[in-house]
Amino acid sequence: xxxxxxxxxxxxxxxxxxxxxxxxxxxxxxxxxxxxxxxxxxxxxxxxxxxxxxxxxxxxxxxxxxxxxxxxxxxxxxxxxxxxxxxxxxxxxxxxxxxxxxxxxxxxxxxxxxxxxxxxxxxxxxxxxxxxxxxxxxxxxxxxxxxxxxxxxxxxxxxxxxxxxxxxxxxxxxxxxxxxxxxxxxxxxxxxxxxxxxxxxxxxxxxxxxxxxxxxxxxxxxxxxxxxxxxxxxxxxxxxxxxxxxxxxxxxxxxxxxxxxxxxxxxxxxxxxxxx
Numbered sequence: 001x002x003x004x005x006x007x008x009x010x011x012x013x014x015x016x017x018x019x020x021x022x023x024x025x026x027x028x029x030x031x032x033x034x035x036x037x038x039x040x041x042x043x044x045x046x047x048x049x050x051x052x053x054x055x056x057x058x059x060x061x062x063x064x065x066x067x068x069x070x071x072x073x074x075x076x077x078x079x080x081x082x083x084x085x086x087x088x089x090x091x092x093x094x095x096x097x098x099x100x101x102x103x104x105x106x107x108x109x110x111x112x113x114x115x116x117x118x119x120x121x122x123x124x125x126x127x128x129x130x131x132x133x134x135x136x137x138x139x140x141x142x143x144x145x146x147x148x149x150x151x152x153x154x155x156x157x158x159x160x161x162x163x164x165x166x167x168x169x170x171x172x173x174x175x176x177x178x179x180x181x182x183x184x185x186x187x188x189x190x191x192x193x194x195x196x197x198x199x200x201x202x203x204x205x206x207x208x209x210x211x212x213x214x215x216x217x218x219x220x221x222x223x224x225x226x227x228x229x230x231x232x233x234x235x236x237x238x239x240x241x242x243x244x245x246x247x248x249x250x251x252x253x254x255x256x257x258x259x260x261x262x263x264x265x266x267x268x269x270x271x272x273x274x275x276x
Contacts, residue, residue, distance in 0.1 A: 005065040005144040009207050009246035009269050020146070022250075022271075024058035031057050041086040042078070045071050056128070059143055066144045067129060069200070071118055073150025073211055076189070076196060077159050078115035082104040096162030096170070103185055108192045115196065119203035126204030147205030151198055151212035151249075152189035152230040159185065168217060175222060187227040190196030190230040194237040201242045209248040209271075210234065215261075216253025217274060223257045228264050235266040 005020035026157035027033055032054060035044070044050045054070040074092055079086040085132075097103055122145065129143045149155075158164065160171040160182075175182045197208045215227045233248050250271035251261045262270045 001124070003065075003142055003206070005142045006206055006246075009144070009248070010034055011268075018065035018144075020064045020068065020144075021058070022068070024062070024064055024068065025054050025070050026126050029057050030060065031061075041072070042075075042084065045075055046120040048117055048124055051118070052124045052128070053132060055121070055125055059129075064143070066146050067125060068148060068209070069118070069122060069125070069205070070145040071121075071148070073148075073155055073213075074158055075115065075118065076111065076149060076155060076192060077106070080108055080188075080192065081110055082106060082159060084220045091164045092158060094158055094162050095235070097159050098170070098174070100181060103181065103188070104168045106188060108188060108195070111192060111196060112199065115199070119199055122200055122203035122205055126206075138148065145204055145206050146209060146248075147197060147200030147207075148209040148211060149193045149200075149201075151210045151215070151227065151234075151251075152186050153215060153218070153226045154211060154213045155189055155193075156182070156185055156226075157179075157214045157217075159189075168214060170191040172217065172222075175226065186226060186230055190233050195236045197234070197247075198241050205245075207246040207248060207269075209250065210267075211224070212249070212251045212254075215251040216255060216256075220257060223254070224260070224264075227251060227254075227257075228261055231261070239266070 004014045008014050008018055035050060035054060039050060051070045055067050058064055059067050074084055085093045087093050126145050129145055130141055157168040157171045161168050200208055210231060212227055218226060221235055231249055238247055246268045248269040248271060249265055249267040252273055254261055
């Protein structure tokens with residue numbers, strides 16, 4: 001009864017365990033591939049009709065217990081004014097941030113207007129999922145709606161590097177060689193991420209998730225500074241502004257730092273991978 005996933009996120013024991021997948025909406029689905037040809041990636045993220053449909057596709061097909069918003073962690077820097085393009089065969093390409101002047105061009109005040117379509121998508125999804133029979137599978141009112149953002153370090157990796165990488169040498173180099181600049185970027189991202197997640201909650205998300213996909217690149221001291229500290233700040237702000245909403249953290253490949261991350265961030269839920 002109720003929403004099994006939300007109950008688990010709130011600390012209840014539920015059987016059978018609720019299920020959702022991090023990439024449950026995507027190109028393995030023929031219905032997704034049909035939509036992919038209609039618009040580029042950013043347009044799909046920023047068009048409520050398309051983003052709503054893509055979010056619901058795996059729910060219809062597999063009766064997942066969670067519906068995670070179809071979006072991308074790089075929508076936030078794009079919303080702040082950083083150039084972003086998704087190139088076939090290459091992935092995301094951004095205007096790299098390497099200087100004070102580059103950082104100064106970011107404007108967090110742009111984010112609410114720029115991400116308004118994302119919030120509209122969440123509002124539509126919540127209304128559909130809480131309706132009497134939202135997906136033709138007699139599941140009305142049992143699917144939990146999840147919002148998400150990239151954690152500051154992972155988003156900074158792409159913003160500084162300008163593209164995907166396995167090592168993110170430029171990003172880690174800035175963190176060591178120009179720590180003041182990197183700290184300012186991280187502070188900007190930390191506040192903007194907290195604000196965006198609160199907005200997602202207000203739009204209908206019942207829980208939110210922080211993806212720190214590249215946290216495993218950092219040694220312990222840097223992990224504490226650039227992963228644990230900003231995550232803790234975001235969690236504290238969400239808890240202060242929207243008490244009781246679960247926040248999930250995913251520090252990918254955190255390894256020996258996983259336990260400290262769980263203990264020190266204040267997160268209610270932590271996702272585990274093979275590196276934990």
